[in-house]
Amino acid sequence: MTDDYLDRVGTLIRDARRQRKLTQSELAESLQTSQSAVARIEQGKQNLSLEMVARIGEALDTEVVQVATNTPLNLRIKGGHKLSGEIDVRTSKNAAVACLCASLLNKGKTTLRNLARIEEVNRITEVLNSIGVKTRWLPDSSDLEITPPARLDLDAMDEAAAQRTRTILMFLGPLLHEFDDFKLPNAGGCDLGARTVEPHMHALSAFGLQVEASHGYYVATVNREVAAGATIILTERGDTVTENALFAAARFDGTTTIRNASPNYMVQDLCFFLEKLGVRIDGIGTTTLIVHGRPHIDQDVEYHPSEDPIEAMSLLAAAVVTTSEITIKRVPIEFMEIELTLLASMGMKYDLSPEYTSANGRTRLADLRTIPGPLVAPKDKIHPMPFPGLNIDNLPFFAAIAAVAEGQTMIHDWVYENRAIYLTELTPLGAKVHLMDPHRVLIEGPTRWRAAEVMCPPALRPSMVVLLAMLAAPGESVLRNVYVINRGYEDIYTRLNALGADIQSFRDI
Numbered sequence: 001m002t003d004d005y006l007d008r009v010g011t012l013i014r015d016a017r018r019q020r021k022l023t024q025s026e027l028a029e030s031l032q033t034s035q036s037a038v039a040r041i042e043q044g045k046q047n048l049s050l051e052m053v054a055r056i057g058e059a060l061d062t063e064v065v066q067v068a069t070n071t072p073l074n075l076r077i078k079g080g081h082k083l084s085g086e087i088d089v090r091t092s093k094n095a096a097v098a099c100l101c102a103s104l105l106n107k108g109k110t111t112l113r114n115l116a117r118i119e120e121v122n123r124i125t126e127v128l129n130s131i132g133v134k135t136r137w138l139p140d141s142s143d144l145e146i147t148p149p150a151r152l153d154l155d156a157m158d159e160a161a162a163q164r165t166r167t168i169l170m171f172l173g174p175l176l177h178e179f180d181d182f183k184l185p186n187a188g189g190c191d192l193g194a195r196t197v198e199p200h201m202h203a204l205s206a207f208g209l210q211v212e213a214s215h216g217y218y219v220a221t222v223n224r225e226v227a228a229g230a231t232i233i234l235t236e237r238g239d240t241v242t243e244n245a246l247f248a249a250a251r252f253d254g255t256t257t258i259r260n261a262s263p264n265y266m267v268q269d270l271c272f273f274l275e276k277l278g279v280r281i282d283g284i285g286t287t288t289l290i291v292h293g294r295p296h297i298d299q300d301v302e303y304h305p306s307e308d309p310i311e312a313m314s315l316l317a318a319a320v321v322t323t324s325e326i327t328i329k330r331v332p333i334e335f336m337e338i339e340l341t342l343l344a345s346m347g348m349k350y351d352l353s354p355e356y357t358s359a360n361g362r363t364r365l366a367d368l369r370t371i372p373g374p375l376v377a378p379k380d381k382i383h384p385m386p387f388p389g390l391n392i393d394n395l396p397f398f399a400a401i402a403a404v405a406e407g408q409t410m411i412h413d414w415v416y417e418n419r420a421i422y423l424t425e426l427t428p429l430g431a432k433v434h435l436m437d438p439h440r441v442l443i444e445g446p447t448r449w450r451a452a453e454v455m456c457p458p459a460l461r462p463s464m465v466v467l468l469a470m471l472a473a474p475g476e477s478v479l480r481n482v483y484v485i486n487r488g489y490e491d492i493y494t495r496l497n498a499l500g501a502d503i504q505s506f507r508d509i
């Protein structure tokens, strides 16, 4: 950019900022930069990457400097490098979304410490902001402060943001305490095939919630005559359905027993958070939860969600496919035990540190050092189960791992109608992936990875798997349209680059 151009862009940014009534420090905070950097940008004294211009456009919500936000973000990956060093696992997407929704139960201020700064969180905060909830990232931190209004304004809901996530379904539980009737746009998110909604309706009907689907909306009415409590039996052991039942039970005046509850990591985090709100829950980490509700919750509270087992698995797979020794710190070990045992049976070696506790005071963590070495295909097919089982979201990473192991591995994703199909995106990178049917792929290793250009499939984990294969493939690969990865991983390209990867982002203009 010429100096003159920088001056003009700087002035545009300054004017747009002033129009939004933001100080330089406030803009700097949302850009995760310093006030002095913003001052230099506005004076035309700072070279600007397209990426930064796009982020400023987003932060100021202005067309003026919105050069490229509407075009997809892509990655250029120079692969074939070994990784080395240490990396911390960040806190989980799925606990973040559960706690964000749970903050709607509280009339007081909720602070979520060290929250994952990911697109999924951005979409939910956009929805919360649109209905009157104030959210603010505390300076120099990833702590999100959430302050509810006296009354939520559901008519003002940012439907575009809501439709980009499945999480909107998890507003049903909190909102049934506030409104006798309301509507929410239908859930969106990754395209993994049809995902059930019925178990949520069944669970919440015990609290008087009736939902009709109409023209793209869930239209909800609440019958306050229904005496809830007693026992709710979930029709499937889903994570978010358990969370919705917990939201409903948390403010119910009485005791609710939830059977066939998911004991998975995000549900445990939600239970720990609800305990901070004064809701007593027996049986945390089991399939029977007994919830002693508190009809009025009004207290300032803070909670630290725990580390993400799926990110831990992703980093572990990155080490395996690039045959690297890295140390993955802060691994929530209880939620990785089956994965590690399976990997050990495939010949993987690793060291684990003594355990320590996550900032929530509950979740057990350990540091894991990967030791590169040859792997063999497992004797049996790999398939997931609700916790405690091999995590459903960790399954796709075994496709990349199977591709580097000697022999044939059958991967059976019985859970999602579409997700296994996306694993065939590894084919252009040299993997031998045979789709047996929509749920099963047979992978034959080892693979001689080669660079390729691939469009992200519309699903978070398979897209991440393709990125990991690109890290292994010598030469320059291009991965297009990575919003879907940014939905669940924070700053992952920079963090992988710190381990020695070479990933650059760019936008099509």
Ligand SMILES: CC(=O)N[C@H]1[C@@H](OP(=O)(O)OP(=O)(O)OC[C@H]2O[C@@H](n3ccc(=O)[nH]c3=O)[C@H](O)[C@@H]2O)O[C@H](CO)[C@@H](O)[C@@H]1O
Pocket (backbone or CB within 6 Å): 093, 094, 097, 166, 194, 195, 196, 236, 237, 238, 239, 240, 241, 266, 386, 392, 393, 415, 416
């Ligand atoms: C925000 C969040 O926390 N998302 C997670 C949550 O989504 P979520 O709880 O929304 O998962 P879904 O309800 O879509 O369940 C996933 C699929 O598993 C099926 N199913 C689930 C449980 C069961 O006992 N039997 C059964 O058949 C469902 O019918 C569905 O087809 O759980 C999924 C499965 O672990 C994870 O992939 C998601 O990352």
Ligand SMILES: C=C(OP(=O)(O)O)C(=O)O
Pocket (backbone or CB within 6 Å): 093, 166, 189, 190, 393, 460, 461, 488
């Ligand atoms: C399927 C996933 O999440 P979500 O429920 O947010 O779509 C995932 O995390 O892989």
